[in-house]
Amino acid sequence: MSMTSLGISTGFMIGYCVLAQTARRLAKRFVDREGIVPTLINEAIAAAELCACCFELIIVADNFGVAAYAVFLFMLTVWWGKVWGDASACPYTHMVDLVEGKTSLKEVALRTWAELMGGCCVYRIVQVFWWFEFAETHKGRAFEDCNADLQVHPYLGAAIEGFATLLCRLASKALSEKEPKFSSIIDSFIGTSLVVAAFNYSGGYFNPVLATALKWGCRGHTNVEHIIVYWIGACVGALLSVPIYRVPLVRRFLVGEQKEKEE
Known part of the structure; x- marks a missing residue:
């Protein structure tokens, strides 16, 4: 596969990270900081950013190998650790907080719901990007049936x-x-x-x-x-x-x- 395709995948991930960071700043500016709402918005944004980038990482892994996938994932993880703040985009972190007495069951449920909404809904954005087929690695990917990664019992x-x-x-x-x-x-x-x-x-x-x-x-x-x-x-x-x-x-x-x- 050409380096142009890898560059397009890289551009998409960088672009979505910039978009997500912009959304976080706008939310911080216009949404009341009191209550659970800003927390849920940040969780949804983080989950959408995580899943959008990982959809594209599937393309990278399939066409450029696990090593390239690992390099991109490492850099993204470092970035997310710096910009996500209190968001985790992962339900079990809130479950652990619940066990440790740091949060309530209601907040765990709401955060998990927000993460699922952000993570699952972002696929439509990714699908449209793939549909344009800017890269040869995106050909036929927008509407193809997916295969599970589970290779063991x-x-x-x-x-x-x-x-x-x-x-x-x-x-x-x-x-x-x-x-x-x-x-x-x-x-x-x-x-x-x-x-x-x-x-x-x-x-x-x-x-x-x-x-x-x-x-x-x-x-x-x-x-x-x-x-x-x-x-x-x-x-x-x-x-x-x-x-x-x-x-x-x-x-x-x-x-x-x-x-x-x-x-």
Whole structure:
């Protein structure tokens, strides 16, 4: 494939990141900062940005390989860590907050709904862009049937998504606590590495909203299997990170000391 096609994919992702950042600034300027509404808007914008870029990353992976995919994903993850603020575009982060007593069930449900709306609705924008076929890699992609990335048994896929999500969460917690130099870059590198490791097995989504926006209803798994792998698997892994991180042996390994603060 030509470098022109890669350049067009790059341009789309950069363009959408600029669009999303503009939307965030406009929302901050015109939306009342009180209440849950600005939070939901930011979650929807972040989820739309995440899914739009990852739709295009599918094109990159299919035509230029997993290495190119990993480089783009790493750079995007670093960027998102700097601009998203309190948004996560991922439901299990709010579930973890609920378990830790930092939020309410109502807010978890509303944030998840906003993320699903942003992530799923953005496909129409991506589809129109693909329909124009500016790049040869976009030919026929706008309306073709999608195929699932799950290449293993659904229960194994759920275990892979769950275990990798657990590792991601533990790494993020440890980095947040220790705050080493370039912690956001280290966190992005760990996340990207785990995605690449799981890429040929479950797809390496580690985010229920992202998986649903990109792969719901695709050939290769049923809707129930999709929920088991990408929702139950990932969410269980994230929730398990809460008690596991409190285990003294785990804490000594990750942060070099026992947790002294009483829960």
